[in-house]
Amino acid sequence: xxxxxxxxxxxxxxxxxxxxxxxxxxxxxxxxxxxxxxxxxxxxxxxxxxxxxxxxxxxxxxxxxxxxxxxxxxxxxxxxxxxxxxxxxxxxxxxxxxxxxxxxxxxxxxxxxxxxxxxxxxxxxxxxxxxxxxxxxxxxxxxxxxxxxxxxxxxxxxxxxxxxxxxxxxxxxxxxxxxxxxxxxxxxx
Numbered sequence: 001x002x003x004x005x006x007x008x009x010x011x012x013x014x015x016x017x018x019x020x021x022x023x024x025x026x027x028x029x030x031x032x033x034x035x036x037x038x039x040x041x042x043x044x045x046x047x048x049x050x051x052x053x054x055x056x057x058x059x060x061x062x063x064x065x066x067x068x069x070x071x072x073x074x075x076x077x078x079x080x081x082x083x084x085x086x087x088x089x090x091x092x093x094x095x096x097x098x099x100x101x102x103x104x105x106x107x108x109x110x111x112x113x114x115x116x117x118x119x120x121x122x123x124x125x126x127x128x129x130x131x132x133x134x135x136x137x138x139x140x141x142x143x144x145x146x147x148x149x150x151x152x153x154x155x156x157x158x159x160x161x162x163x164x165x166x167x168x169x170x171x172x173x174x175x176x177x178x179x180x181x182x183x184x185x186x187x188x189x
Contacts, residue, residue: 008049015045019055020172027062027164035084042084043091050110054175056085061171065164127182134181 019041022034038059045052063081067074093099099106139148155173158166 011048012045012052015041015048016052016055016172019045019052020058020169023055023058023062023168023172024165026059027065027168032080035080036087039084039087040091042088043095046088046092047095051176051179054172054179055088057175058168058172059084061168062164065167131181134177138180 019038022030022038022041026034026038038055042052042055042059045055059081063077066077070077135148143151155170158170
């Protein structure tokens with residue numbers, strides 16, 4: 001449904017997909033080119049919707065995998081990842097300058113949105129209840145139960161295989177799931 005609308009979630013999805021592609025390539029055999037693509041995806045995606053900042057987790061996994069494969073170049077990979085993160089932040093700030101220019105309002109608005117998303121005045125839900133409600137109220141309506149079961153089986157297979165691409169993708173799915181499940185406001189998108 002949402003893919004037919006001009007909605008920030010669609011822009012987030014496009015840039016998150018691009019960032020994940022770059023992280024997967026980086027974990028396997030990528031280099032500077034993938035880091036530049038990642039920085040672009042991070043900055044543009046975060047400007048569309050803040051959840052794109054969660055791409056930092058798969059980047060950390062990809063860099064960790066590269067360091068494990070090339071331990072003598074650990075400093076190079078850490079430095080390159082740091083620079084890619086800074087470049088992504090710079091792109092975000094160029095597109096959203098009022099994050100700095102009116103930082104008090106930005107922090108106020110961010111705090112308000114975080115409070116609203118975590119349940120508002122009633123506070124956050126218990127973790128187990130939040131995860132169950134996220135699955136029943138957001139994932140099942142979005143995917144339908146058969147597709148959700150298939151996605152779960154795919155995630156389980158990826159976890160069992162644990163290839164670099166699997167670990168990178170699972171890290172994003174995992175962190176995104178945990179952040180979204182904590183939310184007091186459940187959206188089907």
